[in-house]
């Protein structure tokens with residue numbers, strides 16, 4: 001059955017959580033504000049009537065003036081209390097939306113995050129969520145009060161003189177029609193601006209991320225063509241929308257305020273023919289002036305309500321993404337750290353990449369995955385690391401399907417180091433500490449000594465306190481990899497996956513690193529993906545992947561004897577090494 005679409009308001013109330021009552025109180029106070037804002041209209045009408053009746057009592061006029069002043073003060077008090085409460089609730093809503101999005105991104109398959117340009121998430125989670133702050137904080141009290149005020153005034157207006165009350169609505173109706181004209185294709189127009197804004201963001205992020213390549217290839221002009229095109233479309237989406245709305249908007253702003261256009265001549269006529277008293281006429285003029293302002297304000301908020309609804313839809317779009325299917329609590333505990341893949345099939349999109357992979361990795365052994373580029377090695381590693389879910393088949397750790405394990409328990413089991421592991425723009429020390437937030441400074445130093453990166457860290461400008469730059473940009477590729485390995489080692493997980501984790505390291509350092517890795521992972525289940533076959537030839541077991549299938553597995557010697565593809569790759573590797581030596 002198709003799930004019923006929830007309204008933006010119900011989502012907002014959910015995100016408001018404990019602060020929901022603040023919104024309720026904000027509305028109650030806003031109603032109080034309306035009542036005290038309307039009272040002066042009646043007092044003024046009363047004053048005019050008194051004056052027309054010939055009253056000359058100064059004291060009475062003074063009391064009326066004091067009541068008017070008091071009403072305004074009380075109305076203002078209610079208003080500020082109301083907006084302050086709605087602001088508190090709104091900041092909770094914004095914080096909760098962002099928290100939910102962040103938590104969600106950690107639970108969805110990596111593919112969804114990777115396939116979406118990072119500018120899109122940033123735009124939704126920062127700018128667009130921010131953009132609803134003012135509206136949301138003001139809309140609750142002010143929309144209520146501005147909607148309620150004209151209704152109360154109109155009821156009184158109809159009781160005073162229904163003919164003038166109806167006539168006063170003529171310009172308001174024209175205003176409403178103009179407003180509906182403006183709103184006819186509000187949703188698609190606004191969605192187009194949202195789309196072009198996203199594209200502009202993505203183009204900007206891509207341009208900045210790729211600036212190194214752009215400069216290196218001298219493509220500055222042609223590469224910002226995409227950005228310029230996005231900027232033009234962004235501008236066009238707003239301009240064409242504004243053009244279409246401008247006539248309706250002008251009508252709305254010009255006609256709506258003129259309730260007097262009908263009330264004055266007809267009122268005068270009714271006084272003339274004796275069907276309306278002068279004091280009622282004055283009252284009607286004052287009431288007609290009181291209707292317009294709030295109606296225009298309500299009109300402007302409906303536009304904001306539309307925006308909020310589109311932004312809530314975008315956030316819900318993220319929150320509704322299918323998650324990795326994992327229980328909150330593990331339903332079984334692995335008996336050891338062996339890994340078994342049974343008939344695993346997987347594709348990133350429609351195209352199947354792995355066509356029924358079977359592997360058995362014994363606990364505490366060193367296992368290598370080798371094969372031609374694009375054959376599916378990293379995909380196997382990522383599936384074992386649970387970054388994606390298999391399409392069919394199963395992956396078991398110690399006899400337990402990883403889908404039966406909670407993400408927390410699973411994460412304790414595995415340390416995964418990729419070729420380009422992300423480093424945060426923090427100190428070297430804090431980046432390594434992410435492997436184990438409870439680690440002491442001594443433990444961090446110890447792991448860097450064991451993984452052979454202590455010396456180079458000490459040579460950095462501020463040693464362990466050196467800030468590594470965005471994505472580790474202040475460090476070389478090899479340095480980033482070594483820090484990533486130290487971070488993974490600090491995690492002390494029983495299963496370690498190294499996916500081309502030493503690819504950027506020079507041969508001399510690679511030997512040191514391999515040595516330290518061998519010591520550090522002793523007793524753990526290790527999976528290594530490497531192009532340099534000499535670094536994995538001593539593995540307990542080597543799996544040869546070819547076009548998404550396991551072509552063969554065994555030790556180096558066994559594969560040399562039985563697997564032509566492995567033999568070919570080995571020979572190519574040896575001759576490349578020899579050529580490199582000769583060149584030196």
Ligand SMILES: Nc1ncnc2c1ncn2[C@@H]1O[C@H](COP(=O)(O)OP(=O)(O)OP(=O)(O)O)[C@@H](O)[C@H]1O
Pocket residue numbers: 111114348349353371372373374375376377378379380
């Ligand atoms: N996120 C992705 N979306 C779509 N296709 C992908 C994605 N990642 C990898 N692929 C495709 O899946 C196939 C296997 O890729 P994979 O990275 O597993 O190969 P690999 O053997 O590790 O290659 P290499 O040795 O070059 O790193 C390739 O054809 C690749 O283009």
